[in-house]
Amino acid sequence: MRLYTYGIIDSSNQVNEPIYGLEGACVYNIPYCDIGAVVSELKEPVQNVTRSSVLAHEEVIERLMEYFTVLPVKFHTVFDGRDGVLSMMQSYYKDFKNNLDRLRNKVEFGIKVIWPADKVKKRIMNSQKKNEREMPVPAGSSNKKFIRKKFEEYKTNKEFEEKANKFINVMDIFFSKFAAEKKLKKLKTENLLLDAVYLVEKDKQDDFKEAFEHIKGPHTSFKFLFSGPWPAYNFVILPKNSDLLKDSKQEDLFDKVVQHQELVGADKI
Amino acid sequence: MTLNSVVETDFPKEFVEEMQKTEDVLPEKIDANPENVEKGLAKLVLTLIELIRKLLEKQAMRRVEADSLSEEEIERVGETLMKLENKMKELKQIFGLKDEELNLNLGPLGDLM
Numbered sequence: 001m002r003l004y005t006y007g008i009i010d011s012s013n014q015v016n017e018p019i020y021g022l023e024g025a026c027v028y029n030i031p032y033c034d035i036g037a038v039v040s041e042l043k044e045p046v047q048n049v050t051r052s053s054v055l056a057h058e059e060v061i062e063r064l065m066e067y068f069t070v071l072p073v074k075f076h077t078v079f080d081g082r083d084g085v086l087s088m089m090q091s092y093y094k095d096f097k098n099n100l101d102r103l104r105n106k107v108e109f110g111i112k113v114i115w116p117a118d119k120v121k122k123r124i125m126n127s128q129k130k131n132e133r134e135m136p137v138p139a140g141s142s143n144k145k146f147i148r149k150k151f152e153e154y155k156t157n158k159e160f161e162e163k164a165n166k167f168i169n170v171m172d173i174f175f176s177k178f179a180a181e182k183k184l185k186k187l188k189t190e191n192l193l194l195d196a197v198y199l200v201e202k203d204k205q206d207d208f209k210e211a212f213e214h215i216k217g218p219h220t221s222f223k224f225l226f227s228g229p230w231p232a233y234n235f236v237i238l239p240k241n242s243d244l245l246k247d248s249k250q251e252d253l254f255d256k257v258v259q260h261q262e263l264v265g266a267d268k269i
Numbered sequence: 270m271t272l273n274s275v276v277e278t279d280f281p282k283e284f285v286e287e288m289q290k291t292e293d294v295l296p297e298k299i300d301a302n303p304e305n306v307e308k309g310l311a312k313l314v315l316t317l318i319e320l321i322r323k324l325l326e327k328q329a330m331r332r333v334e335a336d337s338l339s340e341e342e343i344e345r346v347g348e349t350l351m352k353l354e355n356k357m358k359e360l361k362q363i364f365g366l367k368d369e370e371l372n373l374n375l376g377p378l379g380d381l382m
Contacts, residue, residue: 062274114283143347147333150350154330192287225278 003039009068032089072231109228115193178208311364
């Protein structure tokens, strides 16, 4: 029997309400000591990522979050029978327990910010042109001209990054007030100034949202995206050799959801 | 089917575009199979050369910024960097590789460049 796994929960009890997962199968808990792995039985091999399967996976985890602390397992994790699940639970029990304790009553929020990179760069270049005399490399031979061009690019990029850091710091100060942990990625592309995930205690969700609105208000030339509350996909820490919960493709399930806009209703996002 | 999580933005298209760009520049593995093994290897080698070239260039710019290069040294560094850049352009053209393809995803360490 093939068992599709959704998440690890901090309980060995059965799920009280019926929850349906992939193929419409009812999910149930396989207990191990005081924790459990929530699974459903699979008749067909799981195909590639489809919108319905991603949604089904995500919805099961969100339903579980209403009752338990959940470590979301990456999409497409299938075990060969109950013994396979129990053996995995035995191997990672300590790690699961540590993560469940750390993530109890916490949820993840995602914040992405696009800034007007072209305008920022243009402004930097204009101000550099004004200060052209300060450039340490005088124009001359083609080699010197090359260095001069490279130096201008270098200075522009340096200032561009400094400006990015400044903006990110300002925003992060507000968000961090209400976050237990965070992961920030700056300038994943020139336009994508910030791609961040914050781990927030459930009773601070409203404050966190308020901080976001506060930041968003005055920055009219910036574009914001706010998402959550999600299961703590990005904050589960497992040994490096484990690929059970960490998956670069699955790290931020939201990325997938946004790319399948229709999943969450293109009109609403 | 309804999800409790919300996604709020007035600019869904722009975010989708940016996120797709990040996927495009982060190949997870070198694409090497019997049909295109040469290109796969070239991509790996050129990525490493490009990394070294960028490091050299950055170091040179730092020295220019610190005003620690003589006129003669600027001349020589300029010539070297220009030749290196031209050679890279040539090699990329030969193997049909674009700038954005010369990168590697190092997993938890992030991207090479």
